[in-house]
Amino acid sequence: MRIFSGIQPTGRKHLGNYLGAIRQYVEGQERGEGIYCVVDLHAITVAYDVVELRARVLDTTAMLLAAGLDPARCTLFRQSDVREHTELCWLLASVTAHGDLNRMTQFKEKSARQRELISAGLFLYPVLQAADILAYQTDEVPVGDDQRQHIELTRDIAQRFNERFGETFKVPVHRIPEVGARIMDLQDPTQKMSTTAGSxxxxxxxxxxxxxxxxxxxxxxxxxxxxxxxxxxxxxxxxxxxxxxxxxxxxxxxxxxxxxxxxxxxxxxxxxxxxxxxxxxxxxxxxELRGDERALEGVLAEGADRARAIAAATLATVRERMGVGAT
Incomplete structure (x- = not known):
């Protein structure tokens, strides 16, 4: 069984991130082939600081390793190091309904918080997420409860592509923990724990x-x-x-x-x-881990090499099925 999930490199990781997602990643490497991605391309869909982004990718990598991810037993990489994700995103956009993206709750919430530009990237975020997942012929996606809608869209995109172009993608299922999937803010327990909204x-x-x-x-x-x-x-x-x-x-x-x-x-x-x-x-x-940036970059580079081999094979099949590129 192949397990895939991505995590945003946005700020310090809180208890909701850890219990809802990260601990599932660690458990996943015991149950199957784990592939985990620090999704820096998702992070740039809203306003950000360039220097902070690079640092936060390493912060997140160190946190995942500290939690128990083992590069010898799973693949851990930076999303932007595997360019197949972005091409697959564009190809999948051709079988994604505009109305489906309009209904995405996270787009509405995040766009409401943007003071200036609401980027097209933010609108297409769920398609890139689908590309992240489908590039690896994923069986299972461990996520927190807030990602349920996006995973359902990923399933719809995979099924629509398969119906139009022939069986190409596995249709993944989400794995949401029965307990701890949605940790709430300690000062406002009607709202989920979040660095963007909470105190x-x-x-x-x-x-x-x-x-x-x-x-x-x-x-x-x-x-x-x-x-x-x-x-x-x-x-x-x-x-x-x-x-x-x-x-x-x-x-x-x-x-x-x-x-x-x-x-x-x-x-x-x-x-x-x-x-x-x-x-x-x-x-x-x-x-301990965060102090050795060269080692962290080494883990990400090695993981990207392994991930790229899988994603490239998937993309080649997709291009052939869609009639894109040289034969």
């Missing part, structure tokens, strides 16, 4: 020092009750229960049972303590 106090970064994590968890917004149980009227507590369930590799009801009769104060402290222990080794390893 510093509502975000737990993987690289946060233990004291910062404890402070953020202690001040997490809950409700006026006192029972540690999930419920639609208890988004703050529900969020913390899900976080602890992932950290413990247990079920939500097991977490609830372990705090039966307890109060919010003790519960928040337990979440903080266990989260500090859970993230500590990753933070320490990240600092």
């Amino acid at each position: 510093e106090a509502g975000l737990v970064f993987v690289t946060d020092e233990p004291g910062a994590i404890v402070q953020k968890l202690r001040s997490a917004v809950t409700d006026s009750g006192g029972e540690v149980v999930c419920g639609p009227d208890k988004p703050g507590i529900t969020n913390l229960i899900e976080i602890l369930a992932v950290v413990r590799s247990s079920k939500v009801d097991e977490v609830e049972a372990s705090f039966a009769g307890g109060g919010y104060g003790d519960f928040k402290q337990a979440v903080a303590d266990e989260l500090v222990e859970y993230l500590g080794p990753v933070r320490e390893r990240y600092v």
Whole structure:
């Protein structure tokens, strides 16, 4: 089984990124052939700083390796190093409906935040994402809940291409974790944890020092009750229960049972303590890895060579089926 996913090199990675996506990547290399991509071409569809982008690609690479990705057991590369992605994007655009792109929730949300230019690249973002995935004949795509709509579009594009030009692409399925797929902001638990919309106090970064994590968890917004149980009227507590369930590799009801009769104060402290222990080794390893930029670039270059061989074969088939290029 081939597993593919991409991750944006945008800022420090927070708990939502880690629990919703990164931990799935690590698990994926145990279950199949993992191919993971730092998607810098997606990052340039909104306003950005050139120097920051280059640094953040390496930040993200170091974080993935610190989390447990092993270049000997998976392929890790920078999207822009494999040019087949962009050509395949253009070819797939010919079988993508304009109306489908207009309905993409993330385009509406991101374009609303742009103060000046709303780029065509942002509109075509889901087509490039489909190219990323389909270039590798992917079976499974581990993602957070916010990517569900884009993966459904990828499936539609693959099926439409196959119907028009003959069986060419595998139609991938998404893999969204039952628990932890959508981690919420600690200060506004009705909104997902996000660096673009949330406050510093509502975000737990993987690289946060233990004291910062404890402070953020202690001040997490809950409700006026006192029972540690999930419920639609208890988004703050529900969020913390899900976080602890992932950290413990247990079920939500097991977490609830372990705090039966307890109060919010003790519960928040337990979440903080266990989260500090859970993230500590990753933070320490990240600092070590981030200091060797040459080694990080080496990992990305080697991964790009392996990825390019697969993507080039797919692109050659697509060009032949579509009647594009020399025969």
